[in-house]
Amino acid sequence: MxxxxxxxxxxxxxxxxxxxxxxxxxxxxxxxxxxxxxxxxxxxxxxxxxxxxxxxxxxxxxxxxxxxxxxxxxxxxxxxxxxxxxxxxxxxxxxxxxxxxxxxxxxxxxxxxxxxxxxxxxxxxAPANMRPYAVVGDLLMRHSPEHARRLFDESPVAAELARLAPDNLSSLQGFFNRPDPVLFGKLLVAIAGDxxxxxxxxxxxxxxxxxxxxxxxxxxxxxxxxxxxxxxxxxxxxxxxxxxxxxxxxxxxxxxxxxxxxxxxxx
Known part of the structure; x- marks a missing residue:
């Protein structure tokens, strides 16, 4: 508990x-x-x-x-x-x-x-490998979760992850369902850049x-x-x-x- x-x-x-x-x-x-x-x-x-x-x-x-x-x-x-x-x-x-x-x-x-x-x-x-988190965070801060998810799925970042690291892609896609999406986006951007x-x-x-x-x-x-x-x-x-x-x-x-x-x- x-x-x-x-x-x-x-x-x-x-x-x-x-x-x-x-x-x-x-x-x-x-x-x-x-x-x-x-x-x-x-x-x-x-x-x-x-x-x-x-x-x-x-x-x-x-x-x-x-x-x-x-x-x-x-x-x-x-x-x-x-x-x-x-x-x-x-x-x-x-x-x-x-x-x-x-x-x-x-x-x-x-x-x-x-x-x-x-x-x-x-x-x-802010290592380069954390950039996908920053991309997701930025999308959540600027768009509705549904639109942000569509934009991410169509991005070169998602295409590369789908090809080389599908587990990373699955984790990031789950972030579009979080409550308080704008706040969560700010969290992702802050930590990815830290x-x-x-x-x-x-x-x-x-x-x-x-x-x-x-x-x-x-x-x-x-x-x-x-x-x-x-x-x-x-x-x-x-x-x-x-x-x-x-x-x-x-x-x-x-x-x-x-x-x-x-x-x-x-x-």
């Missing part, structure tokens, strides 16, 4: 399940707690906490100018303080990986170990045990970015798994297996 945490006048939903090794594990852009639950292993030795970031899942938006990776990271830290969680394994998927990366650099005392799953950022802001706020030298200085999970056949979550992060972090191990677009069951099984082995080694 989700609970609610209030920060800066914004109600934020989160899930806190299990007992043992604390693991703060975050969803991707436009995702929610269910995205994490789908791939998180059923381990009796872990306590998994997932905050649904502003404008996503059951959480409110708050001020639009505060929609950023930095704000989301501050929200996570505030929730951890509220729950009296000390040093934890911190990780996430896509945007969640960027949040974990930011926390590991800017709040190292908070991070006992790091998990970067399907990363969409390395160090630079970054984790770290440098390559910051990443090289990360000293905690790190697991990087990546796969191919994905234009947003590029295997090259996972490989780059694994190469920069001295203690990192790269686990390459099957892409969702190839075999969703294998993706889920292999993701859980990689994460389970890593967490059990820590617990």
């Amino acid at each position: 989700k609970k609610t945490f209030r920060r800066d006048g914004v109600d934020l939903a989160y899930r806190d399940v299990g007992a043992g090794l604390p693991v703060i594990f975050q969803h991707g852009l436009g995702g929610d707690e269910a995205q994490v639950a789908d791939v998180f292993p059923d381990l009796p030795v872990t306590r998994r906490v997932t905050l649904e970031c502003r404008g996503q899942g059951g959480s409110g938006y708050g001020p639009v100018d505060r929609l950023s990776i930095a704000t989301f990271a501050e929200d996570i830290e505030a929730l951890a303080d509220d729950l009296a969680i000390g040093p934890a394994v911190v990780g996430g998927i896509s945007m969640g990986a960027a949040l974990a990366l930011r926390l590991s650099v800017h709040k190292p005392a908070r991070v006992r170990a790091l998990v970067l799953a399907r990363p969409a950022w390395v160090s630079k802001a 970054g984790p706020g770290v440098s390559e030298s910051d990443i090289r200085a990360i000293a905690v045990p790190t697991l990087v999970i990546g796969h191919d056949h994905d234009l947003v979550h590029r295997l090259g970015d996972a490989q780059a992060l694994a190469g920069l972090i001295p203690s990192a191990r790269l686990c390459t798994i099957t892409a969702k677009s190839q075999d969703r069951a294998a993706y889920r099984r292999e993701f859980r297996a990689c994460l389970s082995e890593f967490l059990e080694s820590l617990a």
Whole structure:
């Protein structure tokens, strides 16, 4: 059952399940707690906490100018303080990986170990692979959801995704059904144009045990970015798994297996 945490006048939903090794594990852009639950292993030795970031899942938006990776990271830290969680394994998927990366650099005392799953950022802001999110966000801000969806489906961006990364396309098409489409569009544009706020030298200085999970056949979550992060972090191990677009069951099984082995080694 989700609970609610209030920060800066914004109600934020989160899930806190299990007992043992604390693991703060975050969803991707436009995702929610269910995205994490789908791939998180059923381990009796872990306590998994997932905050649904502003404008996503059951959480409110708050001020639009505060929609950023930095704000989301501050929200996570505030929730951890509220729950009296000390040093934890911190990780996430896509945007969640960027949040974990930011926390590991800017709040190292908070991070006992790091998990970067399907990363969409390395160090630079507004990477080219996040452009499809910005395209969808811009369309939602300027058109009705129905018209925006038609324009997107007819775009070169959608054609490229359909050919090379159908799972990315399916995820983006689902965004046109969201409530508060203009606000959600602003969220997509803001985060797609943002970054984790770290440098390559910051990443090289990360000293905690790190697991990087990546796969191919994905234009947003590029295997090259996972490989780059694994190469920069001295203690990192790269686990390459099957892409969702190839075999969703294998993706889920292999993701859980990689994460389970890593967490059990820590617990």
